[in-house]
Amino acid sequence: MNAGLEYGIQGRRLGGKVALVTGASRGIGRAIALRLAREGAFTVIHYRHEEASAQALVEEIEGASGAAWAIQADLGTMTGIERLVRELEKGLLGRLGSTGLDILINNAGIASQGTLGATTEAAFDEVFAVNVKAPFFLLQALVPRLRDGGRIINLSSLVTRMAYPPEAAYAMTKGAIDTLSLLLAKELGPRGITVNALAPGVIDTDMNAQLLSDSGNRRYVESLSALGRVGTVEEVADAAAFLAGPDSRWITGQYLDVSGGSFLG
Numbered sequence: 001m002n003a004g005l006e007y008g009i010q011g012r013r014l015g016g017k018v019a020l021v022t023g024a025s026r027g028i029g030r031a032i033a034l035r036l037a038r039e040g041a042f043t044v045i046h047y048r049h050e051e052a053s054a055q056a057l058v059e060e061i062e063g064a065s066g067a068a069w070a071i072q073a074d075l076g077t078m079t080g081i082e083r084l085v086r087e088l089e090k091g092l093l094g095r096l097g098s099t100g101l102d103i104l105i106n107n108a109g110i111a112s113q114g115t116l117g118a119t120t121e122a123a124f125d126e127v128f129a130v131n132v133k134a135p136f137f138l139l140q141a142l143v144p145r146l147r148d149g150g151r152i153i154n155l156s157s158l159v160t161r162m163a164y165p166p167e168a169a170y171a172m173t174k175g176a177i178d179t180l181s182l183l184l185a186k187e188l189g190p191r192g193i194t195v196n197a198l199a200p201g202v203i204d205t206d207m208n209a210q211l212l213s214d215s216g217n218r219r220y221v222e223s224l225s226a227l228g229r230v231g232t233v234e235e236v237a238d239a240a241a242f243l244a245g246p247d248s249r250w251i252t253g254q255y256l257d258v259s260g261g262s263f264l265g
């Protein structure tokens with residue numbers, strides 16, 4: 001028996017599975033990591049700066065009889081990407097006796113405000129480095145280690161199906177993620193690996209705290225959704241858990257909108 005099957009919460013949907021969630025110290029990434037761990041997965045939590053938050057999440061998971069550990073890496077550089085891969089392999093081998101991975105959630109990303117005319121070259125390069133280059137080369141390194149029947153979930157955004165000029169470069173990065181998800185779904189299908197893009201709308205996170213703190217802005221955002229409210233990180237995590245689990249085995253190459261029906265007309 002694979003040593004890794006001793007980890008996680010046995011008898012649950014993801015028991016015996018190993019998951020990596022990038023950008024998991026806060027917000028949507030944190031909620032996804034917590035949900036996967038509660039479903040039984042041994043969960044690796046990547047973070048960039050917020051070590052205390054990442055370690056607190058590890059402790060919360062372990063306090064609920066789950067299994068997790070955290071890795072720091074700056075995904076804005078190739079050195080950081082290589083560090084994440086290296087530390088992941090070393091940690092999995094030491095803890096589980098195998099470097100196999102079952103679930104990869106590419107959640108890490110940064111926002112970039114600016115129209116076409118207002119976006120600087122530095123801002124453009126930074127958002128593409130973190131949001132596009134990092135997941136591409138992380139996938140390049142980890143797909144050979146992903147077990148057959150695995151799951152890849154790439155975080156996209158509502159802005160790829162609507163025109164939102166104030167986030168021009170950011171929207172372009174998420175469009176690239178949608179295309180990458182389609183390509184990989186085709187390439188990895190013969191191995192039974194599903195690849196899907198998960199696209200949240202405006203979610204109640206610390207990243208959106210300033211926007212939503214204004215009552216007028218909040219009412220406007222709520223009015224965009226068919227359900228008349230702002231989404232929560234837990235609701236995005238629910239969708240991610242579905243795509244990561246066995247019930248989604250016949251779903252691949254898809255763009256799953258988790259915006260509460262925003263901009264339906």
